[in-house]
Amino acid sequence: MHTLHTALNRFNNAHLSFPPFARALHEIDGLLQMYRETGLAENLLILGESGTGKTTLCQAVIQQHPRRALQERDWLPVLYIPIPPAATIAGVTEAMLSKLGDPAPGKGTISAKTARVFKLARGCGVELILLDEAQHIQDRGQLPTQYMVGDWLKGMADEIGVPTVLLGLPRVDSLLRVNEQLRRRFTRRLCMNLGQNEGSSIETECFQLFASLIPSLPVPLRFGNYDWEEFGQRLYYATDGRIAYVKSLLSAALRWVVQRNLEAITPEELEAAFACEIWSAGIGALNPFNEKFEFRPLTRAGEPFERGIPGMPLKGGKRHVAA
Ligand SMILES: Nc1ncnc2c1ncn2[C@@H]1O[C@H](COP(=O)(O)OP(=O)(O)OP(=O)(O)O)[C@@H](O)[C@H]1O
Ligand SMILES: [Mg+2]
Incomplete structure (x- = not known):
């Protein structure tokens, strides 16, 4: 502990x-x-x-x-x-x-x-x-x-x-x-949004942001069957490229891994972390780390990144509160 x-x-x-x-x-x-x-x-x-x-x-x-x-x-x-x-x-x-x-x-x-x-x-x-x-x-x-x-x-x-x-x-x-x-x-x-550099895509920037957090993780991270580009895309859909969500996703996956004595964070842990920390209805095709994911931004009404909502909903109706 x-x-x-x-x-x-x-x-x-x-x-x-x-x-x-x-x-x-x-x-x-x-x-x-x-x-x-x-x-x-x-x-x-x-x-x-x-x-x-x-x-x-x-x-x-x-x-x-x-x-x-x-x-x-x-x-x-x-x-x-x-x-x-x-x-x-x-x-x-x-x-x-x-x-x-x-x-x-x-x-x-x-x-x-x-x-x-x-x-x-x-x-x-x-x-x-x-x-x-x-x-x-x-x-x-x-x-x-x-x-x-x-x-x-x-x-x-x-x-x-x-x-x-x-x-x-x-x-x-x-x-x-x-x-x-x-x-x-x-x-x-x-x-403050990612994806404003002409030279790189928003998914690449999102992946780089994620990668910069990896050295502070006490366990390795494995991409499973995905190459880094696909992983970056899934990550972007899971977090909307916002640092707060990238961190809460990784932090929940890390908790999951340590509590279960696992050796590494894999897409499976990230899938669980997304449903637990970002969107409880994010299951199956609505979970970016699930094989069946639809590959589309989760911005429709009731989804976690619906535009124009003051404070984004987290799981169970919680709203993101600034630290
Ligand atoms: N540069 C950073 N490095 C590491 N973590 C960061 C950084 N910026 C933000 N965060 C993380 O993201 C969380 C949310 O950031 P912050 O509260 O600054 O967002 P915000 O844009 O002010 O959001 P809101 O509009 O809801 O007030 C912080 O609690 C922190 O954990
Ligand atoms: Mg703020």
Whole structure:
């Protein structure tokens, strides 16, 4: 049990640099460098389905530029704000104030709070703002509210005058469609999905992502009757090319192998892991690691990668929750 625990921990904590992740990190670094050298604040929009690594990307940026406690105040180069589910202006302002160390984030009118955000952001030396979960603004439903929050964000980013990165699900695009001023500020955009390299297919990238996890596995992996191309295809259909699903698939297969004292992970274990961890109805022709698999994306209604669903369903109606 101890071995399993250590192996799973090591596996779960492995941080990978797959192409969209590395590209996004590089772009954000570029924004920061440009701001430091010229004072110019450029913005970036990063879109990606649930589990493609947006929040992990933010954590990586924060790790590179951590908060430092100075004698008289905290130094906070990166201000990371996950937009709260009920994305009201008051809610976003309060989230920002508490990150900035305001002793009473809920106190005062919205304009008083907003003024405190500006003052504290300057005082803490904020050089970059990361606004995660931007779809929560769009989920507010009514256009006037979306518009108001969007406008407030735009004003806030302009006033603080540092680069701002907006991250969220692909439907954030519609938010920008209704708010022209916000759209104008976020013309640069990146997508966290695999398969954007002209030189390689999405299945190849998916396989490479999977392969980069193999060294941290304590048991060998066997492809069974499949060559790596077919294996890559099956893997892509099983995970939609999202890192979160690639990891949970392997992690479940690993648990399965260790608990049963098996020697290796094979397509058989991956088949069981898919049904157990990703989609309980994924049996037979609907399981990418089954011989009878239909070879089609599992994106139809009720399937695990149905498009446009806020938070992907996992087994038993569970939804993927960011770590
Ligand atoms: N670069 C990475 N290396 C290793 N694991 C990663 C990486 N990026 C993401 N993961 C894994 O995938 C999981 C989901 O990632 P994350 O929460 O960042 O996705 P997200 O795009 O923010 O999803 P959501 O839209 O649901 O918030 C993480 O818990 C982590 O286990
Ligand atoms: Mg997230």
